[in-house]
Amino acid sequence: MMTGSNPQGHGRVIKADADAITEAATALQAGAVVAIPTETVYGLAADASNAEAVANIYRTKGRPDFNPLIVHVPDHAAAERLAQFDDRASMLAFRFWPGPLTLVLPLQPDAPVAKAVTAGLPTIALRCPAHPVMQAVLRQSGLFLAAPSANRSGGISPTRAEHVARSFGEAMPLVLDAGACAAGLESTIVAVRENGWQLLRPGPVTAAEIAHLLGEPPLPVTEARIEAPGQLASHYAPSKPVRLNALEATPDEWHIGFGGISGDDNLSTDGDLAEAAARLFDALHKADASDKGGIAIAPIPSEDIGVAINDRLRRAAA
Ligand code: TXA
Ligand code: MG
Numbered sequence: 001m002m003t004g005s006n007p008q009g010h011g012r013v014i015k016a017d018a019d020a021i022t023e024a025a026t027a028l029q030a031g032a033v034v035a036i037p038t039e040t041v042y043g044l045a046a047d048a049s050n051a052e053a054v055a056n057i058y059r060t061k062g063r064p065d066f067n068p069l070i071v072h073v074p075d076h077a078a079a080e081r082l083a084q085f086d087d088r089a090s091m092l093a094f095r096f097w098p099g100p101l102t103l104v105l106p107l108q109p110d111a112p113v114a115k116a117v118t119a120g121l122p123t124i125a126l127r128c129p130a131h132p133v134m135q136a137v138l139r140q141s142g143l144f145l146a147a148p149s150a151n152r153s154g155g156i157s158p159t160r161a162e163h164v165a166r167s168f169g170e171a172m173p174l175v176l177d178a179g180a181c182a183a184g185l186e187s188t189i190v191a192v193r194e195n196g197w198q199l200l201r202p203g204p205v206t207a208a209e210i211a212h213l214l215g216e217p218p219l220p221v222t223e224a225r226i227e228a229p230g231q232l233a234s235h236y237a238p239s240k241p242v243r244l245n246a247l248e249a250t251p252d253e254w255h256i257g258f259g260g261i262s263g264d265d266n267l268s269t270d271g272d273l274a275e276a277a278a279r280l281f282d283a284l285h286k287a288d289a290s291d292k293g294g295i296a297i298a299p300i301p302s303e304d305i306g307v308a309i310n311d312r313l314r315r316a317a318a
Pocket of ligand 2: 148149157
């Protein structure tokens with residue numbers, strides 16, 4: 001499995017039934033990279049303790065290696081083998097796991113993870129996903145799974161198995177297909193620091209929910225060091241120019257509408273932000289594949305998950 005020109009796997013999209021989950025778990029134990037659905041986006045997973053397998057993630061994505069990876073765990077108890085949880089971290093895990101929240105915490109000194117996973121940082125990003133397929137693969141394999149979004153670095157994140165297949169082409173790994181992801185935006189990333197907490201990436205769990213639980217507002221994030229690629233200006237970019245807050249499109253633009261602004265496609269005719277988040281990346285993939293030269297996107301209110309939608313849109317337009 002690790003030899004030959006396609007070390008990533010078999011290059012097939014298979015329905016995520018019990019046999020497929022067993023095949024994926026076995027392949028991961030042998031060091032392969034497998035694309036697995038989560039409730040946020042599809043992840044490109046590999047055994048976090050296997051340096052060669054982790055290198056294959058970076059190679060497949062074409063990701064610059066200063067970007068560390070999120071490690072997925074089946075539950076809080078497993079997470080404590082990898083990171084040190086203080087009371088605040090435990091509260092967050094208790095409230096939001098399993099679910100779309102990633103915690104950046106101090107790395108346990110003896111954590112069984114390859115150096116490339118944390119890219120040399122003294123911290124580690126952990127997430128306990130809610131998706132039944134990812135949960136089943138974690139439990140059957142018994143592994144901690146490092147998994148960035150299953151797209152080439154800088155491209156649009158995948159919310160469907162077809163997006164994964166299109167992004168990797170010939171280099172496609174084994175892909176477990178469980179249809180569209182429910183949340184559709186990457187997890188919220190929160191760093192728990194000694195003197196407070198930071199929002200490193202907005203996502204489905206809002207900053208207001210975190211602030212309410214911890215009883216304090218976030219610390220500012222200094223841009224001195226890029227810790228989350230979400231902070232790279234041109235992340236999530238389609239291959240065409242993107243124009244935001246567009247009430248109308250020019251004849252050469254594909255118009256993504258919202259609410260009453262109908263467009264060529266519409267994120268949510270009811271103006272529902274959760275529906276818009278779930279559909280956003282699929283709409284960008286469609287817009288990118290259209291015969292128009294540019295993409296225009298209707299205004300989206302910056303409230304609740306709309307904050308995360310606008311964060312991704314700004315980066316798509318940068
Ligand atoms: O929803 C998600 O989070 C998806 C699914 C597959 O779980 N994964 C995902 O991974 O979005 P990725 O690699 O595209 O984004 C991981 C983010 C990056 O922005 C990375 O820089 C940040 O997590 N990160 C990882 N370790 C970190 C650390 N120790 N400190 C700060 N940021 C970290
Ligand atoms: Mg990504």
